[in-house]
Amino acid sequence: GESVGLHLPTLSVQEGDNSIINCAYSNSASDYFIWYKQESGKGPQFIIDIRSNMDKRQGQRVTVLLNKTVKHLSLQIAATQPGDSAVYFCAENKAGNQFYFGTGTSLTVIP
Amino acid sequence: DTEVTQTPKHLVMGMTNKKSLKCEQHMGHRAMYWYKQKAKKPPELMFVYSYEKLSINESVPSRFSPECPNSSLLNLHLHALQPEDSALYLCASSKPYSDEQYFGPGTRLTVT
Numbered sequence: 418g419e420s421v422g423l424h425l426p427t428l429s430v431q432e433g434d435n436s437i438i439n440c441a442y443s444n445s446a447s448d449y450f451i452w453y454k455q456e457s458g459k460g461p462q463f464i465i466d467i468r469s470n471m472d473k474r475q476g477q478r479v480t481v482l483l484n485k486t487v488k489h490l491s492l493q494i495a496a497t498q499p500g501d502s503a504v505y506f507c508a509e510n511k512a513g514n515q516f517y518f519g520t521g522t523s524l525t526v527i528p
Numbered sequence: 529d530t531e532v533t534q535t536p537k538h539l540v541m542g543m544t545n546k547k548s549l550k551c552e553q554h555m556g557h558r559a560m561y562w563y564k565q566k567a568k569k570p571p572e573l574m575f576v577y578s579y580e581k582l583s584i585n586e587s588v589p590s591r592f593s594p595e596c597p598n599s600s601l602l603n604l605h606l607h608a609l610q611p612e613d614s615a616l617y618l619c620a621s622s623k624p625y626s627d628e629q630y631f632g633p634g635t636r637l638t639v640t
Binding site: 449451453460461462514516517518521 | 532559561570571578583618622624629630631633634
């Protein structure tokens with residue numbers, strides 16, 4: 418299927434700093450995007466989503482930005498905490514119920 | 529209840545065995561999914577059921593056979609698997625069409 422890729426496979430940040438995780442998607446027809454957090458030994462956990470008619474959405478300590486012009490998605494985590502250490506995936510909804518995941522970024526928070 | 533449950537948590541099977549993975553949700557979701565996830569890789573979509581009907585099969589080999597007996601249950605029947613099928617099998621559910629997916633914890637499958 419279409420690829421959803423991430424620019425950086427690993428990211429290390431100091432506790433309290435902000436984190437930015439990026440994702441590039443290739444299907445301009447995709448209309449819905451989700452960010453997931455996956456901790457070791459667990460299933461992916463929904464963080465935040467955004468539809469293609471928006472360019473920004475905020476949650477608690479997280480913000481997703483969507484740039485449709487360059488087909489780029491980013492997840493910003495404010496005041497990163499040790500509990501934020503995990504692998505983060507973006508997922509793209511091409512049509513109906515077809516979701517495709519990006520390669521993932523492993524975030525490590527340094528105390 | 530926002531939980532998707534999966535059983536068993538771990539499964540070891542031989543290449544001649546037949547086994548089944550089970551998934552259950554009681555959120556009233558009418559879309560259910562099977563994904564396969566290898567170590568350090570993203571989940572890969574295998575099957576999608578929408579209103580208990582198979583709507584997407586991502587060219588998965590026939591040794592994997594999904595079944596959706598009712599709106600709360602999803603099974604994945606396994607037969608004559610290969611060692612390369614060893615992976616984490618994830619189930620998810622959502623409202624139909626472009627909405628938040630809830631994932632279960634997965635079944636860790638090892639084929640010997």
